[in-house]
Structures are given as structure tokens and as C-alpha cells.
Amino acid sequence: MTRSGSDWRDVLSLRSPTEERNPRTAMIDQLPTREVVSLVLAEDRAVLTAVEAAAEQVGALAEAGVAAVRRGGRIHYVGSGTSGRLGVLDAVELRPTYDVGEETVLPHLAGGPSAMTRAVEGAEDDVDAGRAVTAEVAAGDLVVGLSASGRTPFVAGALAAARELGAVTALVSTNPAAPLAAGVDIAVLLDTGPEVVTGSTRMKAATAQKLVLNAFSTAVMVRLGKTYSNLMIEVLPTNDKLRARTVRMLVQATGAPPDRCAEVLEEARGRVRTALVALLAGCSADEAARAVEAHPPDADRSGDPAGVRAAVAALGVVAR
Structure with a gap:
């Protein structure tokens, strides 16, 4: 040594x-x-x-x-x-x-x-x-x-x-x-x-x-696009507290009822980013998943490093 x-x-x-x-x-x-x-x-x-x-x-x-x-x-x-x-x-x-x-x-x-x-x-x-x-x-x-x-x-x-x-x-x-x-x-x-x-x-x-x-x-x-607004869209819901936080975050981001947010999150197979896009765009989880894949996080995307707004816009809706 x-x-x-x-x-x-x-x-x-x-x-x-x-x-x-x-x-x-x-x-x-x-x-x-x-x-x-x-x-x-x-x-x-x-x-x-x-x-x-x-x-x-x-x-x-x-x-x-x-x-x-x-x-x-x-x-x-x-x-x-x-x-x-x-x-x-x-x-x-x-x-x-x-x-x-x-x-x-x-x-x-x-x-x-x-x-x-x-x-x-x-x-x-x-x-x-x-x-x-x-x-x-x-x-x-x-x-x-x-x-x-x-x-x-x-x-x-x-x-x-x-x-x-x-x-x-x-x-x-x-x-x-x-x-x-x-x-x-x-x-x-x-x-x-x-x-x-x-x-x-x-x-x-x-x-x-x-x-x-x-x-x-x-x-x-x-x-690096890990948040939408000030919400954690990459959080891992590994316990009850974090699962509840995930649903609450979707409610906060979209204004949708908790039951609806939980339902869409399940349809998105737990992928928060996909569920968020689906709720904001009013589309299916599968459509949202394709839009998310087409608009991955990009630090150079001004005002939208997560790509959520871009994905929602591609589905014909303006995200908040």
C-alpha cells in the first residue's frame, strides 16, 4: 500500500x-x-x-x-x-x-x-x-x-x-x-x-x-429527461409508498381521477412515461408507447428534454 x-x-x-x-x-x-x-x-x-x-x-x-x-x-x-x-x-x-x-x-x-x-x-x-x-x-x-x-x-x-x-x-x-x-x-x-x-x-x-x-x-x-415538469417519471414503484406516489404524480400531471390513472398505469405495464403520454393525449397505452419510442429523451430538445410534450404533440394534442 x-x-x-x-x-x-x-x-x-x-x-x-x-x-x-x-x-x-x-x-x-x-x-x-x-x-x-x-x-x-x-x-x-x-x-x-x-x-x-x-x-x-x-x-x-x-x-x-x-x-x-x-x-x-x-x-x-x-x-x-x-x-x-x-x-x-x-x-x-x-x-x-x-x-x-x-x-x-x-x-x-x-x-x-x-x-x-x-x-x-x-x-x-x-x-x-x-x-x-x-x-x-x-x-x-x-x-x-x-x-x-x-x-x-x-x-x-x-x-x-x-x-x-x-x-x-x-x-x-x-x-x-x-x-x-x-x-x-x-x-x-x-x-x-x-x-x-x-x-x-x-x-x-x-x-x-x-x-x-x-x-x-x-x-x-x-x-437527461428524467422528469416531466417537476415530477419524477422514471421513479421505480418498488413499495406501496412509491406506487401511491406514481399514481398521485399521474393525477397531478393530468388531472385525471386516481382510479383512471391506476388503470392506465396498469395498461402501460407500469411504465410511467407511457401512462403519462396516454393520459395527456387521451389515447391507448400502445399508441402512447409508440409515440414515446419515437421521441426519446434528448438533452438538446429545448423545453422538453423528456420528450413527453413532443410525444403528446405527435398524437395531435398539446401537452401542458
């Missing part, structure tokens, strides 16, 4: 706001419980401002994600500790929400899957392990490094190897002076400032990274 080649002295010299002491919380251990909670929440208010300041960079990252998937590539999240776990969380939640799995978004966590529930702190220092995860990376993929400090050796190894393979690289960090930023195509650097508890980057730094990932993956999915 190859370490980063640095030691604690190098890390000690790292410039990162998250490692500085927060003067506003220096007396936190002397406060009553409710005041501790109020102080934590007051600090959290600054997180959204920090993320909003990087909106242009997050937008560029989302455009790179759309481009990677459209050319047949994948999006990879690479990280350790809390940052890496957030990448896993974002990736796995895309399956039930948008019917997107590891064929499109693949997370790589330092220490492997077991590190999701058990801290494997030394894994973040393994450069070779980071390089090894790129065995699943191809030219044209997007590799997103997640690192609060912006220096994590595991992430550094992955990004370096990804560049060699011809992948697009990006970094999401809460260190405006992140050392790894200079070597990536897109750097999203968030200035969340010192943590409430010094160096505890599971707090503001993690919240900021979660907000970025939410905005990034949602924008990518919307642009």
Missing part, C-alpha cells in the same frame, strides 16, 4: 478554513444544551451562502455530467470518510428516484463498501487504492473527487489516474486553497469557514458537499 509520501508535518501546514478554530464557538462547552443547538444551527446558515457563491461552477459540473452520460460514459464519485459516504448516498438514491444505477453513476469509497458503516480512517492516505478505482473509468467519463480538505491522497490518486485515461476531472472541496484544484478541469471550492467543533468536517463542510451533490445530480437527471 503506497501512502501519500507526506507525514503529519505536511498535513499540519495545510491551509484550510475547516482546520481553524471558530471564535464564535470557543465557549461551546460551557453552554446549556439548547444554546449549543442554536449555535450549531446559526453556523449552518452560512453554508447555503457558500454554496450559492459557487453556483456557476456547480452548473459547469452538471453540464459536464450531462455530456459524459450522453456520450455513453459514466459519472464517478471518489472520496473518503464523510465526503465519500455522501457520494455513495447520492449515487444509490438515484436508482429509486430516476431508475439510474451504477451503469451511469458509480461511487468509490476509500476502504470499500464496509467503510460506509465503519470508519476506515487510514484508507484515505492510500494513493494506489485511489488509482486502482479508475480500473472502471473510461476516457470521456466524469470523475468527481470529494474532499473537504482538497488534499486527500486517495482522491489525488484517483484524479491523477483519471486524467491519464482521458476522463474529465472535477473536485468538490470546502478548502478555497485546495491543493488538488489546480489539476482538475472543474473545481467547486466552497468557503464554509471554521467548523463549530474544530476540524469536524462532518458538519458544515459535509452539509455544503451534500447541497452541491443534490444540485448536481438533480440538474443532470432533469437535463
